[in-house]
Amino acid sequence: MKGIYTPVTQIRRRVFEEIARLAFEGGDYHRIEELPYRIIPGEVANYRDSVFKERAIVGERLRLACGLDVSTADEHVPVSSGVTEAAIGEMVYRPPLINVIPFACEACPTEQFYVTDNCRGCLAHPCVSVCPVQAVSLRKGRSVIDREKCIRCGRCRDVCPYQAIVRFERPCAASCGVDAIESDYLGRARINQEKCVACGQCLIHCPFAAIADKSQIFQLVHALCGGEKIIAEIAPSFVGQFGPFASPGRVKSALKKLGFSEVYEVAVGADLGALAEAEHYAHGLDDTHAQMLTSCCPSWSVTVKKFFPELAPCISTELTPMVATARLIKKEHPDARCVFIGPCAAKKLEALRRSVRSDVDFVITYEELMGIFAAKEIEFSECGDLPDSDEATAGGRGYGTAGGVAGAIEAVLREKYPEKEVRIDRAEGLRDCRKLLALTRAGRRKGYILEGMACPGGCVGGAGTLEPIAKAASAVKKFAEKSREPNALGSPFAEENRKRKSGRAE
């Protein structure tokens, strides 16, 4: 459903806008209790059996948007509980980041094969012949699958001449590349947090809006209203996300109107990463580091650590673009707080890591930011179009699309080490990432740069984006092509970074 505006999208975005407005207006936060009635007006249920249930679910989403924990139907937790305490300019949320709202889940059946009305009960009935466990039989003129016997191999579906047999899978489970979606005692989805890598794909694929992540918009707006010096770092995939009037210069201008004192492109940190990783690839591969795995996608690197721990040493140890840019910001503005604005749910967890906590103060997504813009009534058409600062190169700006990270590293290698043979493989979407990692574990990707992106299409397909993947990818590429410098070797921050590193080594 990515890229299609549905009532699920509408509810999610209205929640962000209302929470941001609540924070801007301040006052008595018990009025959050009224918000479900604004978001779900009227007396008649729209999509579920009861309007009360619809509002209760929105209430949980509002609480998650404030960074609070989700509650279950067997406990009395008013929507406003804990909201006043959360109304501070500090990060308040704790893991788990991605949450199933239990009573919003429709308990869809787990993976099954169904015989549909397309079945003609044909003379051939190859579905019966190919089943290895005799789970398919012909009864009263049509095929029937015995669910107790079925091993879900899909052979019957593959051979049916009428396409009468279909595979059904829960949308949340189908979208999860690490099989972290399980069931609770009522058959509702439950996230196994041991497996979850917080890519957020389940939350955009649940058609009943039963899954949501925690947000920091409530706290960020309080920090912005508090008059502190706050600097935004915006990920390379931001281009094209906010509509036809939101040129990159206008997005930066709009952020300043919102109260950010400066805006940095994360592409700056991406450039530094590409340079370092090119050096590592050129000189750092050995028997224990037989290939180099990129590190910028947190869900990919956590997948490696959780499911392929023997490959963990091969993950690049360079700072992710988010952290590299944040450190640059904190070095230039030691008194400032830093907000990462990106497409990604998993970055919210990355920012909670002990080694990153002091660098990145808040993480919000584009969708959440759009809610803040709407609440503050900021129009891009009324914002000045700031000129390109040329602080980032085409390489760094291309990080937001699949292939962009490896491409940026390769561009550096081609220019600096033209004689070096560069071998690249990449995967997007966690299922394909795991296949690539399995090949790597089997020793079939030695000497490669391996780029993994948890989201289809790369960061432009992240859970917190606003625009369809293909359209967003095209906008990112066009913006990158306009950059003054073609690759990270032209980064104005490269020399300074090199000196700092060599000074530290001495």
Place this chain on the structure above:
Amino acid sequence: MKKLTVEVCVCTSCMLEGAMHIAEAAESLKKLRTHLRMTLQPDIVLSSGIEKNRHPEQAPLVRINGELMKCAHSEEVMEKILELSTKKKSGK
């Protein structure tokens, strides 16, 4: 082929409420022109000036041949475009 002007407001509120999806839905009809026997070509105009005042309660706004649609949905917009298109045809 004559044009049917479809203006889609892309102010911040309308964007948040799915204006771009509506624009894409209207645009997609061009590919189905023959199937749908359309006599008018939708001309999609992204605008920030349909309504000068802020209109979060009415977002997204769409104007088709001068007729304003408030809180528009993609399915209603496509229906309206087709309705106007077939009207022209039957009037001939």
